[in-house]
Amino acid sequence: MELQKIGTVRSPYKSLADIPRQGRFVNTVSEIEILPAFADGLLRIETAQRLIVLYWANLAKRDVLQTLPPAGSELRGVFSCRAPHRPNPISLCIADLLAREGNILRVKHLDALDGSAVIDIKPYTSVDSLPIDNAEEFNAGVGIASAKKSCS
């Protein structure tokens, strides 16, 4: 299973220290430049409000299976938290689509390092928008501040 790069992230995050814990809680705007060979795959993407962006976390460690989430007090498996470190370092971020200009997408809330390789883009639909029963408690466990806390 070999991945091919479909595009590149242009973001203000030039080093790992610049990246917010979750892109959703800051209003940073980034660009995704789709490679010309894949630009036909963008047809009608401007009808989407939000995009699921899969990108390759190039600096992540692939041999880490457990980690202590930031703000968490208990060790968690990488499949039960959102650490970039995992056997296949594919990061997932839901970004808001602001505009499309040719093969360039302007997006808000993407948390990718400048230069990251984009692997896939999918529209965010109603099957992705689901309630969570224990959101506050669970988010705290995985080191994700709640929207309420972070935006107030």
Added chain:
Amino acid sequence: MELQKIGTVRSPYKSLADIPRQGRFVNTVSEIEILPAFADGLLRIETAQRLIVLYWANLAKRDVLQTLPPAGSELRGVFSCRAPHRPNPISLCIADLLAREGNILRVKHLDALDGSAVIDIKPYTSVDSLPIDNAEEFNAGVGIASAKKSCS
């Protein structure tokens, strides 16, 4: 960017014709068997209500960039619809976690073919649960029936 298989799907979907358009609208239960080498990555996964499952769509075509979604009338780029065919055929499905027994996860709503290679699992959190302004209209365009229509 080379992927490694972290586990295998055991589902009642033995052929492509068996798979529903969206797993969310049927109550099928599947199992994800995580390979022993990666089982430590499951620590505390039972605290999650829903999981984002990334799996490899082995039968998908990688050279398709535009497609006509089922029930859609307009050609779309693969990055603006949820077709399995795309340059990197990584399918994404949000499944409900029913139970964990050792390295086996019982999940509901997964739409993967039996035997599919699992690439990654992430907990579904509040940063993934977002409203969509034009859900009905957009879902129709990408060939996803709305929950209201499908479940009534």
